[in-house]
Amino acid sequence: MGTISARVPDDLEEDLEEYVDEEQLDRSTAIRKLLSESLAEWRINHALEKLDAGEMTFSRAAEIADVDPWRLATLAEERGITWVGGEHLEDDLEEF
Template sequence: MGTISSRIPDDLEEDLKSYIEEENLDKSTAVRKLLTEGLGDWQREKALKRLEAGETTLSGAAAMADMSVWEFAALAKDRNVMWVSEDHLESDLDDL
């Protein structure tokens, strides 16, 4: 397991302390949890953008986001992202 060291602004440190207290976590666990959640959000957003741009299929975007096709389809629907296109329709239907 790698180690990360970072300087953060005072206001962010105060927010982290509040998070640690509310979630009853130690600092390392809290930072790992926040990084995991943040990176997961980033992966989902990146996959949604690539899907909307037609750069990938629904199943490809789901894999990028580390989600099932059905979960990702629901996310795309919630975000009003169109994912059905003639170019990818057959592949997406096969994957479903």
């Protein structure tokens, strides 16, 4: 397991301490949990942006987002993203 060190503004450190207290976690566990959740959210947003721009297939976006296709379809629908059609349709159909 690697080690990450970062300087943070005082107000962010105060928020972290509040989170640690509320969640009853040690500081390292809290930071790992927050980092993991934030990166999972980033992967989903990144995949949806690429899908919306037509830069990847639906199945590849689900893989990048690390969610099942049904979850990705729901998220895409909530954001008004249409992925059916265009040049990636055949690729998507072949992958299923």
